[in-house]
Amino acid sequence: MSKPIQAINRYKADLREFSFVLFEQFGIKNILGQGPFEAWGEEEVRSSIAECYRFVREVTGPINVIGDTEGCRIENGSVKTPRGFQDAWKKLYEAGWKSVAAPTEHGGAGAPSSVVTCVEEMLCGSNTAFNMYPGLTYGAAEVIAQFGTPDQQALFCERMFTGKWAGTMCLTEPHAGTDVGSSKTTAKRNADGSYSIRGTKIFISAGDHDLAEDIIHLVLARVDGAPAGTKGLTLFIVPKMRINADGTLAGSNDVTTAALEHKMGINGSATCVLNFGDNDQCLGWPVGGDEKVNQGMPQMFKLMNTARISVGVQGISVAASSYLNALEYARERKQGSSITHWKDATAPRVPIIEHADVRRMLLHMKAVTEGIRALIVKLATHQDLVRVNQGKDEKAVAYHQGQVDLLVPLVKAYGSDQGFRVCELAIQTYGGAGYTRDYPVEQYCRDSKIFSIYEGTNHIQAMDLVGRKLGQAGGANLQAYIGDVAKFVATHSSHPTLGAAVKKLGAAQEAVAGTAMRLLMWFQAGNLTLVPLSANRFCEMMSELTVGWLLLDAARIAEEARAKLDAKDPDYAFYTGKISSGLYYARNILPGVEQKAALLAEEDKSPLEIPDASFATV
Numbered sequence: 001m002s003k004p005i006q007a008i009n010r011y012k013a014d015l016r017e018f019s020f021v022l023f024e025q026f027g028i029k030n031i032l033g034q035g036p037f038e039a040w041g042e043e044e045v046r047s048s049i050a051e052c053y054r055f056v057r058e059v060t061g062p063i064n065v066i067g068d069t070e071g072c073r074i075e076n077g078s079v080k081t082p083r084g085f086q087d088a089w090k091k092l093y094e095a096g097w098k099s100v101a102a103p104t105e106h107g108g109a110g111a112p113s114s115v116v117t118c119v120e121e122m123l124c125g126s127n128t129a130f131n132m133y134p135g136l137t138y139g140a141a142e143v144i145a146q147f148g149t150p151d152q153q154a155l156f157c158e159r160m161f162t163g164k165w166a167g168t169m170c171l172t173e174p175h176a177g178t179d180v181g182s183s184k185t186t187a188k189r190n191a192d193g194s195y196s197i198r199g200t201k202i203f204i205s206a207g208d209h210d211l212a213e214d215i216i217h218l219v220l221a222r223v224d225g226a227p228a229g230t231k232g233l234t235l236f237i238v239p240k241m242r243i244n245a246d247g248t249l250a251g252s253n254d255v256t257t258a259a260l261e262h263k264m265g266i267n268g269s270a271t272c273v274l275n276f277g278d279n280d281q282c283l284g285w286p287v288g289g290d291e292k293v294n295q296g297m298p299q300m301f302k303l304m305n306t307a308r309i310s311v312g313v314q315g316i317s318v319a320a321s322s323y324l325n326a327l328e329y330a331r332e333r334k335q336g337s338s339i340t341h342w343k344d345a346t347a348p349r350v351p352i353i354e355h356a357d358v359r360r361m362l363l364h365m366k367a368v369t370e371g372i373r374a375l376i377v378k379l380a381t382h383q384d385l386v387r388v389n390q391g392k393d394e395k396a397v398a399y400h401q402g403q404v405d406l407l408v409p410l411v412k413a414y415g416s417d418q419g420f421r422v423c424e425l426a427i428q429t430y431g432g433a434g435y436t437r438d439y440p441v442e443q444y445c446r447d448s449k450i451f452s453i454y455e456g457t458n459h460i461q462a463m464d465l466v467g468r469k470l471g472q473a474g475g476a477n478l479q480a481y482i483g484d485v486a487k488f489v490a491t492h493s494s495h496p497t498l499g500a501a502v503k504k505l506g507a508a509q510e511a512v513a514g515t516a517m518r519l520l521m522w523f524q525a526g527n528l529t530l531v532p533l534s535a536n537r538f539c540e541m542m543s544e545l546t547v548g549w550l551l552l553d554a555a556r557i558a559e560e561a562r563a564k565l566d567a568k569d570p571d572y573a574f575y576t577g578k579i580s581s582g583l584y585y586a587r588n589i590l591p592g593v594e595q596k597a598a599l600l601a602e603e604d605k606s607p608l609e610i611p612d613a614s615f616a617t618v
Contacts, residue, residue, distance in 0.1 A: 004083070011122075018118045025550075034388065035388070070268070135307075137163070137206070186198050187234060189223065220296050255282060263450070321440070326361075334349040371547035375411055379408070402476065420452065423445040488502075498555055501552055529608055
């Protein structure tokens with residue numbers, strides 16, 4: 001009999017980096033101590049970040065490899081999670097980490113979104129699979145908090161925000177995939193105001209488990225006589241166990257787990273096939289009551305936007321830990337001699353961090369991870385400023401909300417795509433050792449591949465960007481974004497250290513602005529086939545422009561701070577690293593934005609012009 005897998009923490013985070021983005025780059029002090037963040041000051045933020053890091057290294061990090069190895073299983077019709085997950089769930093909610101962002105009226109701490117993203121990065125990075133369960137729960141509770149009736153809010157929200165009950169979202173069906181409008185799950189109204197739900201949902205993350213007392217499914221279904229497509233969908237609250245008015249449970253609600261998906265990664269997360277109403281005993285209630293029938297998609301978009309931001313956080317979480325693990329290995333692993341002694345067979349072996357290509361990979365990972373984090377915290381800062389200005393300055397609210405809307409597809413698509421690629425590059429840094437389970441990066445790589453697929457594939461994000469977001473508010477949101485970048489370029493293009501890099505940013509900004517106009521012309525001319533062919537490339541261009549801008553902004557701040565320090569100060573090296581990240585990205589990534597713009601201008605249709613039979617003769 002083989003020995004059980006031992007718990008071991010491999011998660012790493014750089015708390016100095018969190019401090020920089022929060023306090024030095026995005027100025028969180030400007031919102032602390034005022035509504036709605038009266039209870040949050042600098043000490044509360046710093047202690048929360050430090051304490052969360054301790055928690056994940058002691059509780060969720062050590063069971064990451066256990067979850068990956070053991071996976072989930074079905075026993076007597078119910079899902080059993082890996083060893084240690086139940087204890088971690090209990091400790092997570094006792095410590096309050098999943099309710100830190102929840103409204104105070106629902107038992108939460110009401111933390112700023114920018115702080116929450118850092119907490120979530122650590123929770124996700126330490127154990128991506130485990131964090132799926134509370135992550136989906138929070139998103140479902142948030143939907144009920146915003147759209148539910150007062151009775152629904154009273155019954156579900158606090159119990160979900162505090163982990164007594166869990167939650168999911170149920171969109172995908174076997175025949176439909178991402179074509180949500182073709183949903184066949186039905187809802188028939190009963191005399192008592194409930195609805196009988198019947199259908200099958202697939203790929204349901206955290207669809208069943210043994211962590212909470214009940215699981216509250218948010219299910220898209222079509223009421224009898226509703227219109228076809230997405231306009232006829234209603235979002236229903238469908239508990240796994242029926243609930244009495246006082247919150248006690250009343251037996252099965254005819255929700256069954258038909259199967260578990262066997263996946264490439266996140267094995268500790270139960271991805272389920274769920275059947276609703278096999279015995280015609282499954283009841284659900286529209287979120288918000290009967291007046292919200294056929295309004296399921298706008299409600300679901302609230303959950304989807306939260307989930308899409310969370311996927312970007314997942315991307316940076318595993319990428320950052322992969323980078324830091326690879327950096328540690330590169331500092332310790334000795335192999336080969338220095339290039340200056342390459343002909344000397346007797347030359348001493350050196351740590352591989354001294355080899356040029358390893359240094360290139362490390363700096364690339366460093367720049368990309370810092371850039372994704374800055375992108376996410378920027379979006380979160382806009383969210384915070386929406387809340388701060390609510391009811392005080394509606395013009396500011398419109399600006400900040402517009403930037404949130406514009407950045408969501410970038411966070412999801414770029415964060416997930418590049419998160420996976422950083423994990424891949426981390427394996428390459430290790431060499432053959434990275435391909436083994438002796439080190440954590442192979443699991444990070446497997447776990448991260450799903451990020452570009454779920455919560456809307458990254459092509460869906462790109463189409464959302466070019467088809468909806470660029471034209472929102474009559475194009476004002478895009479114009480404000482382009483104007484912000486242009487202002488930075490104009491202010492700093494003569495910077496003594498960063499000026500040349502800022503000019504590259506300016507060229508990239510002009511390329512993105514010009515390509516946005518090209519996309520608009522395609523729409524106006526009816527040349528629609530070019531749009532889906534080019535959407536992913538444009539999304540990548542705009543993401544790279546944004547990340548390049550934020551990295552150069554960080555480099556500017558870092559250089560000013562470094563000038564005040566002695567070279568022996570630990571922060572001197574930290575700030576030098578920030579400058580290096582900005583310069584590397586500007587010199588090596590930003591020029592590609594112009595090249596992508598040139599490629600789009602070619603209007604190549606070869607993927608459409610090749611006959612189906614010509615893809616292969618088999």
